[in-house]
Amino acid sequence: MNAKEPVQAVPESAWFKSSYSSGAGGECVEVANAVGSVHVRDSKNRTGAMLSFDAQQWATFVAFASH
Structure with missing residues (x-):
């Protein structure tokens, strides 16, 4: 999770x-x-x-949640 860097607005x-x-x-x-x-x-x-998650963190979560 990204707690340090500001996140740009998402459309x-x-x-x-x-x-x-x-x-x-x-x-x-x-x-x-x-x-x-x-x-x-x-x-x-x-x-x-x-x-906000980086791509690897999200992939790890999705793999865990899909079981």
């Missing part, structure tokens, strides 16, 4: 929601790919906090 068009999101639950996140990083935010609070 709204870059964000996407999981295909598993039904729209009925309260657990949705959105993800945006950027050069060398991946950003994650709460889809219900788009102006709130955003987490």
Whole structure:
């Protein structure tokens, strides 16, 4: 997670929601790919906090979460 370097604004068009999101639950996140990083935010609070990960950290998380 990137807590030291400022993150440039991510355009709204870059964000996407999981295909598993039904729209009925309260657990949705959105993800945006950027050069060398991946950003994650709460889809219900788009102006709130955003987490940033480098590509390797994100790949490790996705591999872990998919099991």
